Structure formats: structure tokens, C-alpha cells
Amino acid sequence: MNSQFSAPYLKTLSLSPENQESPIHFLKHWKTPQDYFYLRNHFSYPLINPQNLFLSISGNVNKRVEISLSELSRFPSKTILVPLECAGNNRAKFKPKVFGEQWEEGAVSQGKWKGVPLKELLDQAGLLDGSKEAVFAGMDFGERKDLNESFYFARSLPIEKALHEDTIVAYEYNGKPIPYKHGYPFRLIVPQWYAMSSVKWLMNIFIIRHEFNGPFQTKDYVYYPFKDSDLDKKPVTAINVNSTIQEPLNYSIIQEGLQTIRGIAWTGTGTINEVAISIDHGDTWRKATLKYRENEKFSWVKWHFDWEAYKGEHTILVRASDSEGNMQPIKPYWNRKGYGYNAVQKIKIQVE
Amino acid sequence: MNSQFSAPYLKTLSLSPENQESPIHFLKHWKTPQDYFYLRNHFSYPLINPQNLFLSISGNVNKRVEISLSELSRFPSKTILVPLECAGNNRAKFKPKVFGEQWEEGAVSQGKWKGVPLKELLDQAGLLDGSKEAVFAGMDFGERKDLNESFYFARSLPIEKALHEDTIVAYEYNGKPIPYKHGYPFRLIVPQWYAMSSVKWLMNIFIIRHEFNGPFQTKDYVYYPFKDSDLDKKPVTAINVNSTIQEPLNYSIIQEGLQTIRGIAWTGTGTINEVAISIDHGDTWRKATLKYRENEKFSWVKWHFDWEAYKGEHTILVRASDSEGNMQPIKPYWNRKGYGYNAVQKIKIQVE
Numbered sequence: 001m002n003s004q005f006s007a008p009y010l011k012t013l014s015l016s017p018e019n020q021e022s023p024i025h026f027l028k029h030w031k032t033p034q035d036y037f038y039l040r041n042h043f044s045y046p047l048i049n050p051q052n053l054f055l056s057i058s059g060n061v062n063k064r065v066e067i068s069l070s071e072l073s074r075f076p077s078k079t080i081l082v083p084l085e086c087a088g089n090n091r092a093k094f095k096p097k098v099f100g101e102q103w104e105e106g107a108v109s110q111g112k113w114k115g116v117p118l119k120e121l122l123d124q125a126g127l128l129d130g131s132k133e134a135v136f137a138g139m140d141f142g143e144r145k146d147l148n149e150s151f152y153f154a155r156s157l158p159i160e161k162a163l164h165e166d167t168i169v170a171y172e173y174n175g176k177p178i179p180y181k182h183g184y185p186f187r188l189i190v191p192q193w194y195a196m197s198s199v200k201w202l203m204n205i206f207i208i209r210h211e212f213n214g215p216f217q218t219k220d221y222v223y224y225p226f227k228d229s230d231l232d233k234k235p236v237t238a239i240n241v242n243s244t245i246q247e248p249l250n251y252s253i254i255q256e257g258l259q260t261i262r263g264i265a266w267t268g269t270g271t272i273n274e275v276a277i278s279i280d281h282g283d284t285w286r287k288a289t290l291k292y293r294e295n296e297k298f299s300w301v302k303w304h305f306d307w308e309a310y311k312g313e314h315t316i317l318v319r320a321s322d323s324e325g326n327m328q329p330i331k332p333y334w335n336r337k338g339y340g341y342n343a344v345q346k347i348k349i350q351v352e
Numbered sequence: 353m354n355s356q357f358s359a360p361y362l363k364t365l366s367l368s369p370e371n372q373e374s375p376i377h378f379l380k381h382w383k384t385p386q387d388y389f390y391l392r393n394h395f396s397y398p399l400i401n402p403q404n405l406f407l408s409i410s411g412n413v414n415k416r417v418e419i420s421l422s423e424l425s426r427f428p429s430k431t432i433l434v435p436l437e438c439a440g441n442n443r444a445k446f447k448p449k450v451f452g453e454q455w456e457e458g459a460v461s462q463g464k465w466k467g468v469p470l471k472e473l474l475d476q477a478g479l480l481d482g483s484k485e486a487v488f489a490g491m492d493f494g495e496r497k498d499l500n501e502s503f504y505f506a507r508s509l510p511i512e513k514a515l516h517e518d519t520i521v522a523y524e525y526n527g528k529p530i531p532y533k534h535g536y537p538f539r540l541i542v543p544q545w546y547a548m549s550s551v552k553w554l555m556n557i558f559i560i561r562h563e564f565n566g567p568f569q570t571k572d573y574v575y576y577p578f579k580d581s582d583l584d585k586k587p588v589t590a591i592n593v594n595s596t597i598q599e600p601l602n603y604s605i606i607q608e609g610l611q612t613i614r615g616i617a618w619t620g621t622g623t624i625n626e627v628a629i630s631i632d633h634g635d636t637w638r639k640a641t642l643k644y645r646e647n648e649k650f651s652w653v654k655w656h657f658d659w660e661a662y663k664g665e666h667t668i669l670v671r672a673s674d675s676e677g678n679m680q681p682i683k684p685y686w687n688r689k690g691y692g693y694n695a696v697q698k699i700k701i702q703v704e
Binding site for chain 1: 358359360361362363364365366367368369370372375377378397444449450451452453454497498601602603604605607665700701702704
């Protein structure tokens with residue numbers, strides 16, 4: 001009778017396939033609990049045969065390799081705290097508006113992924129000369145109505161990125177087997193790239209000598225800067241430096257006096273080295289206090305800023321910068337499919 | 353391993369107090385399941401002593417009456433299917449923007465409420481001459497920071513509305529005891545009025561000879577048409593005729609050919625008698641097909657419209673009208689606190 005328990009929920013964008021945002025404004029964790037990790041699917045969930053959990057490596061290799069889940073867990077592993085962000089995060093904010101799922105700020109989550117460096121597995125197979133890309137195919141499969149054809153979800157990486165020491169084939173999330181909806185049994189984890197690269201339900205790795213041209217590589221996840229032309233298109237790869245204001249909420253009414261503005265910031269290049277706040281529409285910026293997660297080079301940072309709120313309506317801007325010299329821009333880089341939004345975050349509040 | 357189950361969730365607006373929207377675009381029920389009924393609270397949830405479930409009627413009455421849950425269930429009952437809509441539903445759509453919780457379209461739900469006409473209970477107490485209003489106080493209690501004072505949530509009704517045959521003290525929702533978060537054990541149900549009147553955790557009914565002036569009556573739930581003045585204010589009472597487009601979703605990409613546009617419509621006066629669709633920015637309107645719930649005069653109607661979608665970007669407008677001559681306006685009635693939004697619903701889609 002006295003269940004006082006209130007809990008946030010994922011926010012539903014679609015059910016078939018299932019796409020749901022993380023309630024990012026209501027989570028304070030370093031490691032997003034699995035039930036609050038955003039869901040972004042291209043197809044319905046795959047059927048998985050628990051008797052047949054193998055990962056295959058083939059193509060331009062010395063010998064085809066098949067690795068079972070139990071074999072994989074006997075390789076030397078590494079565990080990394082990684083934010084995964086959907087390339088469409090914040091799509092709803094583009095102006096002019098872009099069509100497609102209207103993700104707001106919750107297509108980002110992070111947690112501890114444990115797995116085996118992909119390089120170790122590719123070494124088992126033995127890359128042959130001329131290996132240019134590694135293609136990763138998940139078990140998720142379905143029709144693309146725009147192409148009138150069916151596909152497995154598949155993405156490639158340049159071979160150098162595939163061989164990077166932090167590109168791993170993960171089999172645990174936050175200390176447990178990867179949840180079914182997040183890629184059980186194997187998920188590729190590609191730190192610092194948008195999460196379409198971190199292929200779920202990973203089943204096949206093909207090494208190829210050319211560029212992969214599947215539709216999730218060459219049609220989707222491409223920046224098209226023009227509405228009616230494909231001119232100057234370029235692939236979506238590394239995460240843009242970004243931040244979210246978790247408190248206060250946009251258009252909320254707060255009380256005058258000391259208020260803490262707080263949130264998170266992350267980037268795909270180097271590390272976050274500054275988060276700055278402006279209450280005067282960008283004329284002056286003041287540094288927020290940053291909190292880093294020890295020994296985790298990819299983790300988001302938590303930031304906060306204590307502000308003496310005074311009566312009236314205010315706009316709060318937040319801008320993160322990274323160690324590679326990237327800074328959130330005032331205006332977003334508009335592109336037709338709405339990827340990579342990272343403009344300075346902005347909320348309006350009323351202080352009473 | 354093959355849990356293909358996808359389910360929508362409530363959408364979290366705040367946790368303290370708990371305010372969550374119904375995932376209205378993903379529900380097709382006549383009776384909203386309790387877990388999908390929107391949550392709108394003013395304070396934290398009240399503590400409820402299951403040994404002490406009484407409803408009290410006092411004030412300007414012949415004799416004070418206390419009624420237990422088991423006594424109440426022995427009165428003649430009625431069961432009605434009623435949509436409850438928060439007065440702040442669609443607040444996020446006002447332009448200029450208004451501060452406060454940014455409810456989108458999900459602050460509306462409906463279900464079967466079983467209870468006893470309030471008139472029967474007031475007859476037990478015996479109204480004395482001069483009875484002007486009935487005040488309903490819930491068990492939920494807390495501080496209003498704007499007033500630096502604590503209050504029970506309380507609202508009043510004019511005595512005529514309190515005596516209306518369909519104003520009931522409910523004790524069941526969809527055939528079960530009212531869920532804790534929705535007002536167990538007693539909830540006042542006031543059909544056709546915005547849901548702040550349907551007081552949850554109903555504990556005390558006072559009959560008074562004057563107008564009630566609690567803050568949820570005279571400060572909140574008041575239309576203030578001007579930003580900087582209280583001129584021409586008027587209380588929020590009956591629901592404005594309204595509708596929601598459930599499919600397709602705003603800014604979605606759909607395929608050319610026959611597509612069904614569907615949704616719901618409801619009103620606070622009379623019954624819905626027309627829902628019309630416009631694909632040409634309001635120049636021409638075509639009637640949608642309506643589906644009524646038999647023998648339920650308050651229920652929302654379901655509507656659908658079959659449309660031969662052709663390539664391009666389109667704006668779809670939907671406008672409901674009721675039997676009392678009310679029609680959704682093109683422009684919303686702006687008011688400072690953002691109540692009663694009922695402008696014509698609009699989505700943009702891309703057909704490919």
C-alpha cells in the first residue's frame with residue numbers, strides 16, 4: 001500500500017523495430033543499468049539458437065575460424081567503460097527538421113563491456129595481403145522497404161580500426177552476459193565511433209580487399225549536407241564532442257537561490273578537457289567542475305556548475321571541448337538524414 | 353533467448369513528484385491498462401493505512417458521515433468508461449512556449465471506473481441550505497515552494513456538478529481495486545472535466561457555503577490569457593474537444609500507396625460527431641470513419657482515414673467536432689500556464 005517507488009522508463013519511439021530512448025535526465029550512473037540502456041534496432045530481434053553460438057571469421061584470411069562463446073571467454077580479455085551514442089541522437093533538434101525517428105537526447109548510454117581484442121581473433125585467422133576492411137554481420141535480418149530487398153545488418157571498419165587494441169568482441173555487459181536485446185552472445189564494441197559500428201548479435205566477420213557497400217554503410221550513416229543532392233557526402237564515423245544537461249529540465253520552473261546545473265559530456269577524439277556554461281547567450285563562458293572516472297579513458301565525464309539563480313527567464317548554454325581541439329559548435333552541422341548533432345546544448349528555465 | 357517481446361513504456365517527465373505520460377501512440381485499447389495510464393502527481397505518494405480506509409463527508413450537512421471501503425461497495429454502483437485528460441496535455445506545443453512540465457500528447461488515458469454516485473452519499477449526509485460547493489481533499493500532501501506552505505491536494509466542484517448523476521466516488525478501475533498510484537482506495541471521477549477534478553486518494557468531502565480558494569483552485573488550473581497580468585482569468589473546467597493522431601508518427605518516413613491514418617478523439621461536451629482530415633493545409637477537409645464504443649457516452653472515439661500516399665512531404669491535419677458545436681481551432685488558445693491545448697493536430701511526414 002505504501003510503495004513510494006518511482007522509476008523512470010525508456011521512452012518509446014517505435015515498437016517494430018523496437019527503438020526506445022534512455023531516460024538520460026533521470027540517470028546518475030557511470031554504468032547505465034541494462035534496463036535503461038537505449039534500444040536502437042533496424043529489424044525485429046533475431047532468433048538465437050543457444051546450442052549454436054559461434055562467431056565466424058572468413059574471407060581474405062589464411063584459415064577460416066569458428067569460435068564458440070566458451071572458447072572466446074578463455075582468451076585474454078579487457079574490460080572498458082564506453083559510451084555508445086546513436087548517430088541519430090538529438091535528431092529532433094535539427095532545423096530545418098529532418099524526417100526519421102525523432103530521437104531527443106537519450107540515444108546515449110554507457111557501461112562496462114568485457115571482451116577480447118578483435119586483433120587477437122584476426123591473428124588466429126591470419127590476415128592475407130590486401131585486406132582492406134573487416135565486415136561485421138549481425139544475426140538481425142529484415143526487409144528494407146526503401147530498397148525492396150532483405151538484408152542482414154552489416155557494417156565495415158577499415159582494417160586499421162579493426163586492429164585497434166580497443167576494438168573488442170564483447171561477451172559481457174556490466175559483469176553479466178550481454179542482454180539479449182543488446183546483442184547476446186557477441187557484440188562488437190568500437191569505442192569512440194557512433195554505435196552503428198558496434199554490431200549486435202555478431203555472427204560473421206568477413207575480411208575483404210575492397211570497400212564494403214552494404215546499405216547501412218553507403219546509404220544510411222552517411223552525412224548528406226544537401227537536401228536534394230548527394231554532393232559532398234561522407235561517412236559517419238567518430239562521435240562528435242557532445243554534452244547533455246540533465247538538470248534542470250528544459251522549460252522547467254525553479255526557485256531562486258543556489259541551484260546546481262549538472263550533466264555529462266563525452267567525445268570521440270581524445271578526452272573532454274573543458275565544459276563551459278553561459279547564462280548570457282554566449283557572451284561569457286564559465287567553467288563547470290568536471291568529474292572523471294578513474295582509469296577509464298573513454299568514459300563520459302560528469303560536470304556541474306553552481307549557479308545563484310535570480311528571478312526571470314534564462315537560457316543556459318553548455319559547451320564541451322576535447323583534448324584534440326574540438327568544441328561543440330553554436331549551430332549544428334545540418335545534414336539530410338540528421339546524424340551527428342552536437343550543437344551547444346541549450347535549455348530555457350523560469351526562476352521564480 | 354528468443355524473447356521477441358517489445359513493449360511501450362510510460363514517458364518520464366519527473367520523478368519527484370512522479371509525472372509520466374502514457375505512450376498514447378502505441379496503445380489501441382478502449383480501456384487503458386493500468387500500467388499505461390499516465391501519472392500526474394502534485395506531491396509524493398501518500399502513506400495509506402489499510403486498516404483505516406474511510407471517506408468522510410462533513411461541513412454544511414445534516415450529519416457527518418464516514419463510509420468505509422466495504423460499506424461503499426454495498427451501495428448501488430455504476431460503471432462508466434471515461435477518458436481522463438490532464439489540463440496540461442500538449443503544453444509543450446504552445447507557442448510562445450510556456451514554462452512548466454512539457455507534456456506532449458500522452459496526458460490522456462481512459463478506463464472503466466466503478467463507483468457510487470456522489471449524490472447518493474451526499475443524500476446520506478443531508479445537504480443544508482446554502483450549500484454552494486463540495487471540496488474534495490486527497491491524502492496527498494506536500495510543500496508548495498512557490499507559496500512556502502504545505503497543503504493537501506484539494507479541489508472543489510459547484511454543488512450542481514457534485515450532484516450530477518455521473519459524478520461518482522470510484523473504488524474500482526478496469527474491474528480491480530483502484531491501483532495505488534491512481535488513487536486507492538477512493539477516487540472522485542468527474543466525467544467531461546479535466547482530470548485535476550478527479551481527486552485521487554479521496555479522504556474528505558467538505559460542503560461549503562462559499563467558493564473554495566485553495567491554491568489548486570485559484571492559482572493553478574486557471575486560464576491566464578496574458579503573460580504579465582491576471583486579467584480575464586477563468587477557471588479550467590470542462591475538457592475541450594480534442595484528438596490525437598496515433599499513426600503515422602510525426603516526422604516519420606512512410607511508403608507510397610494506401611496508408612491508414614488513425615487516432616482517437618474526445619470532448620467534454622456532448623459527443624464527437626465528426627473527425628476531418630486535411631492534406632492541403634486546411635483548404636479541404638475529408639471525413640474520417642468513426643468507431644464508437646457502444647453504450648458509453650463519455651468514451652473517446654477511434655477514427656481512421658485511408659489515404660493514397662504519394663511521394664513528397666506532406667502535412668496532415670486532424671480536426672474533431674462535437675455535438676455541441678465545438679470544433680478544434682486552427683490556433684491554440686494561448687494561456688500563461690499552458691492549459692487546455694486543443695488546436696487542430698498536425699503531423700509532417702515524408703512519403704518515399
